[in-house]
Amino acid sequence: MQKDILEKAGEIIKKDQGIFLEALTNQEKTTLIHALRPKYKLYQLLTSIDIPKSSYCYHKKQLALPNKYxxxxxxxxxxxxxxxxxxxxxxxxxxxxxxxxxxxxxxxxxxxGKNLVAKSIKMRKYSSYDGEISPVVPNILK
Structure with a gap:
């Protein structure tokens, strides 16, 4: 059972440093229990992951709610x-x-979110060059 818990935690949470069950948040523990629920009984999972049933029920309810934003x-x-x-x-x-x-x-x-990143305008080197100075063109409309 402990092996299954650690394997599922690695799949679901995907933390780089490794999985330390005591360091997981209650929300992460709830998703882990939800994934292992068909295989094990709830009481066994709650005691092995060390989360109170009230916290599990609260986070399960919160995960079911739609995002308010x-x-x-x-x-x-x-x-x-x-x-x-x-x-x-x-x-x-x-x-x-x-x-x-x-x-x-x-x-x-x-x-x-992270997907909406504003484009930055590329800074160019200052140049006062306006082109070559040409002689005044005669007015042919007169």
Whole structure:
């Protein structure tokens, strides 16, 4: 049973440092128990992973709930595309405020996610060269 727990933990959680069951969060422990539930009884899993049943039930319920920011993510992606992927969280937050979606800057940044990275404009070396100076062209319209 302990071997199965560690193998499933490695598959589900995918931590680089290795799996240490005591260091896992209750949410990670809940996903692990949920994956092993068809094979073992709940009581056995709870005692071997060392999580209270109340914590397990709470996190199971939380995982079943939909994300409360799903409607905002769609709006944020649209705003980001309208801005031609040039504007970051401040502009996104101001645009959300304009369409009367009240959200903190921190939540706007978090919900923008890692996929929405603003393009940086490449800095060019300053050059005062304007081209060759040519003589004045005569006015042929007169």
């Amino acid at each position: 799903n409607y905002v993510r769609v709006q944020i992606i649209d705003i980001f595309k309208v801005g031609k992927c040039l504007y970051a969280y401040r502009w996104i937050h101001a645009s959300l405020k304009n369409i009367e979606i009240i959200l903190s800057k921190k939540s706007a940044t978090y919900n923008a």
